[in-house]
Amino acid sequence: MALLRLVSLLVFVLALEAQALTPSHYLVASDVDRLQAVLSQPFTDLKSAYFSVVGLSKLGVSVADSNDACSFIKANVDSSSIEALFYAAEASQAISSCEIHVSNETRDSLHAAVSEDSTVSQIHQAVSALSSLGLPLASQEVVSALKARISKEDNVVAITLALQTASRLSQQAELGEILEEIEDLAARLDDLGGVYLQFEEGLEATALFVSAAYALSDHVDMEPPLKEDQVIQLVNSIFSKKSWDSLSEAFSVASAAAALSNNRFHKPVVVSAVGPATVSHSHPLLQLHVTDVLCQPLSSANVLVESATSVASKAAILSQTPFTLRDGIFELNFMASKPASGYYQFSVAVTGDSRLVANHVELKVKVSTKVAINNMDLSVVDKDQSIGTKTTRVEYPNKGKASFIADSHQNFAMTFQLVDETTGVELTPHQTFVRLHNQKTGQEVVFVAEPDSKNLYKFELDTAERKTEFDSISGTYALYLMVGDATLENPVLWNVADVVLKFPDEEAPSTVQSKNLYVPKPEIQHLFREPEKRPPTVLSNTFTALVLSPFLLLLILWFKLGANISNFSFSPSSVLFHVGHAAMLGLMYVYWTHLNMFQTLKYLAIIGSLTFLAGNRMLAQKAVKRHEGK
Amino acid sequence: MSSSVISVISRFLEEYNSSTSTKLKVVDAYLLYILLTGALQFLYCLLVGTFPFNSFLSGFISCVGSFILAVCLRIQINPQNKAEFLSTSPERAFADFLFAHTVLHLVAINFVG
Numbered sequence: 001m002a003l004l005r006l007v008s009l010l011v012f013v014l015a016l017e018a019q020a021l022t023p024s025h026y027l028v029a030s031d032v033d034r035l036q037a038v039l040s041q042p043f044t045d046l047k048s049a050y051f052s053v054v055g056l057s058k059l060g061v062s063v064a065d066s067n068d069a070c071s072f073i074k075a076n077v078d079s080s081s082i083e084a085l086f087y088a089a090e091a092s093q094a095i096s097s098c099e100i101h102v103s104n105e106t107r108d109s110l111h112a113a114v115s116e117d118s119t120v121s122q123i124h125q126a127v128s129a130l131s132s133l134g135l136p137l138a139s140q141e142v143v144s145a146l147k148a149r150i151s152k153e154d155n156v157v158a159i160t161l162a163l164q165t166a167s168r169l170s171q172q173a174e175l176g177e178i179l180e181e182i183e184d185l186a187a188r189l190d191d192l193g194g195v196y197l198q199f200e201e202g203l204e205a206t207a208l209f210v211s212a213a214y215a216l217s218d219h220v221d222m223e224p225p226l227k228e229d230q231v232i233q234l235v236n237s238i239f240s241k242k243s244w245d246s247l248s249e250a251f252s253v254a255s256a257a258a259a260l261s262n263n264r265f266h267k268p269v270v271v272s273a274v275g276p277a278t279v280s281h282s283h284p285l286l287q288l289h290v291t292d293v294l295c296q297p298l299s300s301a302n303v304l305v306e307s308a309t310s311v312a313s314k315a316a317i318l319s320q321t322p323f324t325l326r327d328g329i330f331e332l333n334f335m336a337s338k339p340a341s342g343y344y345q346f347s348v349a350v351t352g353d354s355r356l357v358a359n360h361v362e363l364k365v366k367v368s369t370k371v372a373i374n375n376m377d378l379s380v381v382d383k384d385q386s387i388g389t390k391t392t393r394v395e396y397p398n399k400g401k402a403s404f405i406a407d408s409h410q411n412f413a414m415t416f417q418l419v420d421e422t423t424g425v426e427l428t429p430h431q432t433f434v435r436l437h438n439q440k441t442g443q444e445v446v447f448v449a450e451p452d453s454k455n456l457y458k459f460e461l462d463t464a465e466r467k468t469e470f471d472s473i474s475g476t477y478a479l480y481l482m483v484g485d486a487t488l489e490n491p492v493l494w495n496v497a498d499v500v501l502k503f504p505d506e507e508a509p510s511t512v513q514s515k516n517l518y519v520p521k522p523e524i525q526h527l528f529r530e531p532e533k534r535p536p537t538v539l540s541n542t543f544t545a546l547v548l549s550p551f552l553l554l555l556i557l558w559f560k561l562g563a564n565i566s567n568f569s570f571s572p573s574s575v576l577f578h579v580g581h582a583a584m585l586g587l588m589y590v591y592w593t594h595l596n597m598f599q600t601l602k603y604l605a606i607i608g609s610l611t612f613l614a615g616n617r618m619l620a621q622k623a624v625k626r627h628e629g630k
Numbered sequence: 631m632s633s634s635v636i637s638v639i640s641r642f643l644e645e646y647n648s649s650t651s652t653k654l655k656v657v658d659a660y661l662l663y664i665l666l667t668g669a670l671q672f673l674y675c676l677l678v679g680t681f682p683f684n685s686f687l688s689g690f691i692s693c694v695g696s697f698i699l700a701v702c703l704r705i706q707i708n709p710q711n712k713a714e715f716l717s718t719s720p721e722r723a724f725a726d727f728l729f730a731h732t733v734l735h736l737v738a739i740n741f742v743g
Contacts, residue, residue, distance in 0.1 A: 418635060533681075540678075543674045546670050547667055547674070553663060554662075559651055561656055588735050591740075619724065623719055626691075
């Protein structure tokens with residue numbers, strides 16, 4: 001019972017570990033060199049000097065000419081600017097034996113910058129400058145200023161700078177609240193597809209956050225609240241970009257890489273195969289790069305194969321086998337275990353340091369081999385089997401001396417075996433094709449050779465049955481055997497023999513159709529849409545007149561009824577109303593011919609409001625007159 | 631049978647002529663005009679086909695809309711209906727008629743193309 005529980009717990013733990021994330025994006029040696037090259041560009045100003053010098057020091061490299069750099073910094077520092085002092089102080093500290101002296105006024109201005117009225121960026125620069133210059137600073141004041149500024153500037157960049165500032169303060173100061181900001185910021189990271197974790201502000205903000213978070217965590221010796229999967233997702237985000245737009249971006253990536261490869265809590269491990277993960281008899285060693293994020297090999301680590309199982313047969317080949325370290329590469333002689341060719345799933349564990357993250361990696365390893373063709377027997381068999389078969393053996397890579405003749409009463413048959421050259425084990429590669437190529441017409445027909453239960457390959461050609469594939473063209477066909485597979489080092493194309501096929505009802509040979517496939521096709525003429533048929537103009541004109549005619553009828557009827565305008569009062573409002581109304585109708589016509597809806601609405605609004613006011617007045621007057629008349 | 635129809639019609643016409651005020655007859659003449667215009671447009675469409683369908687629709691809907699608005703005006707200014715339209719004076723009805731026509735014409739002209 002206890003054993004069962006233990007086993008189930010172990011399985012559960014293994015299952016969890018099997019699903020742990022491993023870095024899919026990381027810097028390789030050429031990327032690190034490129035990063036170094038970007039950071040080694042000649043300085044244009046103090047800011048770029050800071051990025052270059054401090055960035056290179058994070059990569060563990062010193063700047064090319066340190067004396068030159070030091071004099072450049074000293075020449076370009078402007079004591080009145082906090083930012084310039086920050087760049088100069090940080091850069092000079094990264095160069096050995098480069099000291100900057102500051103006057104008392106400068107020191108006082110740096111102290112004055114630490115207040116609730118400066119931005120977090122200014123506080124960060126002042127505190128870092130004071131710390132790098134070795135000047136004393138009041139940590140508690142800084143903490144209270146930072147806390148006040150964080151509540152006002154609640155953005156990612158500002159809080160990251162606050163974290164970075166806090167890592168330069170004395171350990172006695174109350175950094176607890178600022179430490180909690182790491183967790184709040186981590187909650188703001190966007191999870192993209194479970195693979196990336198980054199701020200929407202971009203790569204630089206994410207990288208600077210990582211370096212600030214680890215700097216502060218190391219300073220107070222408390223593990224940052226980042227889960228292992230989150231750390232790997234951050235690695236993926238930061239190192240997915242392999243060429244950097246600006247010096248500040250390259251600097252942030254270098255800072256993050258330095259922080260992730262050298263902090264007290266989390267050390268992401270990058271395991272990758274050297275070249276393709278393939279072993280064979282000529283290359284029996286499986287070689288792995290096991291490095292940190294800066295592509296430096298973890299020489300003190302132990303790399304172990306926990307299990308290596310064949311993908312096809314699920315049999316375990318290796319268990320708990322260590323790799324040996326040689327020249328910074330971890331090697332294992334896999335062929336010593338005599339694996340059959342195919343794919344193997346390796347489960348590799350890296351141990352030796354409690355900080356290692358993503359130290360269980362799944363790797364797919366291919367074992368390739370060379371194939372040999374044995375017992376290639378060709379024969380022509382009579383269909384009614386009355387005449388005995390004549391079997392000819394052909395050795396690879398020779399070609400059969402005599403050609404084989406098969407007509408409609410006979411079948412052509414071929415059997416062979418495919419074995420592993422070194423071990424003699426039978427193989428079933430993915431591609432075993434028999435190709436018949438007619439030299440005269442260029443026609444080729446391909447068949448598949450299938451293995452039977454004893455792994456013996458058989459191919460039979462029934463001349464009568466297959467005549468449609470050949471278009472019934474008789475003649476000499478060259479027979480080729482094609483063998484190929486992902487795990488074969490020597491794919492085979494072997495002209496085994498010539499076969500003369502005689503088909504009944506021979507038709508005139510037609511040239512191979514395939515040649516016509518790639519010839520330009522006849523041009524398609526585009527037919528534009530023909531305009532619709534219109535009725536004759538006479539008809540339309542007649543109907544136009546007809547439709548307008550009821551208006552005459554209306555006028556006649558009105559005249560007969562005695563409708564008149566004798567009551568028309570020439571007051572300004574009624575004149576204006578009628579003019580406005582006529583203008584509106586005219587506007588409708590102009591809309592039909594010239595304007596669009598927006599312009600019409602504009603004019604309509606103007607004319608309409610005038611007409612409305614005038615009409616309102618006019619109708620009111622009429623109403624009054626009507627009431628008086630009653 | 632036909633004679634009774636004719637007699638009904640002639641009696642109706644007599645009553646109409648005598649009991650309807652001139653104002654309403656003016657509006658009725660206008661209604662007849664709109665009706666004829668719409669009918670003729672429809673006849674054209676039946677004969678020739680709906681080629682510029684949007685134009686046909688625009689014209690036809692304009693006629694139908696005008697007819698409806700004129701009928702509303704007629705109902706509202708009829709003194710016999712005064713009890714139902716206490717708050718609407720004939721002037722107000724006419725103003726509504728004009729405003730609705732403005733909107734109708736705007737849409738019809740937009741659609742006629």
